[in-house]
Amino acid sequence: MYLKSLALSLALSQIVCAAEYWEAFKATADPTKLSIPKITQTTSIDPATQCQWYEPPSHFKFNAAEWPTAWEIATSNGMTKNAEFKKAYNAIDWKSAPNITVRKLAPNGSPDMSDYDASDPDCWWSASGCTVPKHEKINADIYSCPEPETWGLNFDDGPNCSHNAFYDYLAQQKLKASMFYIGSNVVNWPYGAIRGVVDGHHIAQHTWSHNLMTTLTNEEVFAELYFTQKAIKLVTGLTPLHWRPAFGDVDDRVRWIATQLKLTTILWDLDTDDWAAGDSLPIKTVEDTYENFIKMGTNGTFKNTGNVVLQHEIDNTTMTLALKYLPKIQKAYKHVVDIATCQNITYPYQEKSVKFASFANATGTKPESSSPAPSASQSSNSNVSAQSGEDSSAGIFAANAAVIGTVAAALAGLLL
Numbered sequence: 001m002y003l004k005s006l007a008l009s010l011a012l013s014q015i016v017c018a019a020e021y022w023e024a025f026k027a028t029a030d031p032t033k034l035s036i037p038k039i040t041q042t043t044s045i046d047p048a049t050q051c052q053w054y055e056p057p058s059h060f061k062f063n064a065a066e067w068p069t070a071w072e073i074a075t076s077n078g079m080t081k082n083a084e085f086k087k088a089y090n091a092i093d094w095k096s097a098p099n100i101t102v103r104k105l106a107p108n109g110s111p112d113m114s115d116y117d118a119s120d121p122d123c124w125w126s127a128s129g130c131t132v133p134k135h136e137k138i139n140a141d142i143y144s145c146p147e148p149e150t151w152g153l154n155f156d157d158g159p160n161c162s163h164n165a166f167y168d169y170l171a172q173q174k175l176k177a178s179m180f181y182i183g184s185n186v187v188n189w190p191y192g193a194i195r196g197v198v199d200g201h202h203i204a205q206h207t208w209s210h211n212l213m214t215t216l217t218n219e220e221v222f223a224e225l226y227f228t229q230k231a232i233k234l235v236t237g238l239t240p241l242h243w244r245p246a247f248g249d250v251d252d253r254v255r256w257i258a259t260q261l262k263l264t265t266i267l268w269d270l271d272t273d274d275w276a277a278g279d280s281l282p283i284k285t286v287e288d289t290y291e292n293f294i295k296m297g298t299n300g301t302f303k304n305t306g307n308v309v310l311q312h313e314i315d316n317t318t319m320t321l322a323l324k325y326l327p328k329i330q331k332a333y334k335h336v337v338d339i340a341t342c343q344n345i346t347y348p349y350q351e352k353s354v355k356f357a358s359f360a361n362a363t364g365t366k367p368e369s370s371s372p373a374p375s376a377s378q379s380s381n382s383n384v385s386a387q388s389g390e391d392s393s394a395g396i397f398a399a400n401a402a403v404i405g406t407v408a409a410a411l412a413g414l415l416l
């Protein structure tokens with residue numbers, strides 16, 4: 001009897017532990033009281049000045065010995081052997097994980113799909129564009145904004161050290177975006193991440209080192225997500241409920257691990273390819289893509305739905321492109337909003353101290369009947385989105401030589 005109840009309470013405490021992993025992070029930052037000192041790195045709009053090292057904020061004493069090596073797979077320096085990580089890792093019921101093989105890299109640097117079953121049993125987005133999990137108990141992807149004539153504004157790869165002019169424009173225009181932050185950038189540029197929160201953007205995560213997630217082991221996938229959650233929590237006081245896989249490379253194994261961390265995958269349905277501008281693609285090609293997407297805002301393409309357009313914060317080139325086209329985007333579309341807002345996700349973090357407006361309230365479109373605030377489970381469950389609309393996004397690795405060439409170039413180091 002005693003043993004039985006001990007076993008039961010152990011099992012229960014393990015479940016609580018897995019779900020509440022984020023409460024173990026010793027964060028002192030209050031997301032509603034963050035401030036940014038006026039130093040040249042946070043005020044200048046010259047990229048070189050902004051990208052000079054600065055002393056991190058007092059609430060985030062960065063100690064490299066406590067973190068994975070920046071820009072390397074988050075297990076590379078043995079950080080996953082420490083007690084804190086092991087506890088979080090072991091709190092997961094790994095026996096329930098979908099039994100899906102870890103993918104191999106093809107010689108061109110993209111994931112090897114040569115042996116993959118064409119029926120797509122694992123909902124592998126890179127292979128098929130699949131967004132609705134085929135295994136159980138996995139959060140379905142968000143990849144669209146359902147409201148008509150709505151541009152879902154979102155940027156990958158921040159916080160970039162040179163983002164002041166870009167964030168200034170967004171703030172002036174009262175534009176909010178979903179910002180997919182890379183853990184390595186967050187620990188290197190904490191005021192960059194803090195600015196995202198202070199300006200009211202929807203902060204989500206984009207892994208620690210921007211690797212192809214389906215090619216990583218369970219422990220590597222978990223570490224990539226875990227340390228990025230921890231970085232964002234310690235720096236900003238917030239624990240994201242959303243993430244985006246690098247290159248969109250996700251299958252049900254990776255989604256299941258993200259779900260254990262209470263993360264829902266966000267993909268996209270239109271892609272500017274801005275990250276390649278001036279590298280593997282001429283800037284003009286990316287500008288033409290922007291012009292087409294802008295035209296689609298006025299020619300009836302989005303009469304009944306909206307979009308989620310992939311853009312990047314990466315560097316001065318991508319942010320300059322965004323600044324060039326945002327005024328035209330704002331003219332062409334009725335609404336330009338972050339993805340939490342277009343999905344009515346009013347609580348996009350574990351912490352309930354930060355609340356977002358519903359789409360109707362944020363855009364003033366229609367008076368909302370005073371509906372009760374959504375519960376935590378509603379706000380982290382994206383299934384509602386995955387059922388609407390057709391899937392217009394094909395996986396980026398889908399058998400298309402040009403695309404694969406582009407991806408290989410990205411992996412060769414052009415894209416972080």
Ligand SMILES: *[C@@H]1O[C@H](CO)[C@@H](O)[C@H](O)[C@H]1NC(C)=O
Binds near residue numbers: 099
């Ligand atoms: C997982 O799948 C592999 C091959 O598909 C199989 O050999 C292995 O036994 C499976 N493992 C479990 C725990 O079911």
Ligand SMILES: *[C@@H]1O[C@H](CO)[C@@H](O)[C@H](O)[C@H]1NC(C)=O
Binds near residue numbers: 140381383
């Ligand atoms: C999402 O929907 C699918 C299919 O309708 C279901 O199998 C899955 O359990 C749902 N996931 C959640 C988190 O509700």
Ligand SMILES: *[C@@H]1O[C@H](CO)[C@@H](O)[C@H](O)[C@H]1NC(C)=O
Binds near residue numbers: 293295296299300301
């Ligand atoms: C709207 O513009 C886009 C981009 O130029 C084009 O691909 C699409 O066919 C146009 N749609 C209509 C209905 O004219």
Ligand SMILES: *[C@@H]1O[C@H](CO)[C@@H](O)[C@H](O)[C@H]1NC(C)=O
Binds near residue numbers: 051161185416
């Ligand atoms: C951030 O932007 C600067 C200049 O715009 C660029 O040199 C740098 O490589 C970017 N940093 C990262 C981590 O991408």
Ligand SMILES: *[C@@H]1O[C@H](CO)[C@@H](O)[C@H](O)[C@H]1NC(C)=O
Binds near residue numbers: 047164319
């Ligand atoms: C890009 O860099 C130039 C100077 O090198 C600067 O004038 C411009 O404001 C920068 N753009 C952004 C978006 O920061």
Ligand SMILES: *[C@@H]1O[C@H](CO)[C@@H](O)[C@H](O)[C@H]1NC(C)=O
Binds near residue numbers: 146344358
């Ligand atoms: C958001 O809320 C509005 C008003 O209640 C509703 O019409 C719309 O369908 C909701 N959108 C989503 C994605 O839930």
Ligand SMILES: *[C@@H]1O[C@H](CO)[C@@H](O)[C@H](O)[C@H]1NC(C)=O
Binds near residue numbers: 346356358361368371
């Ligand atoms: C929207 O605004 C109404 C009226 O001010 C308010 O009662 C409601 O709680 C708001 N809803 C959300 C989700 O913010």
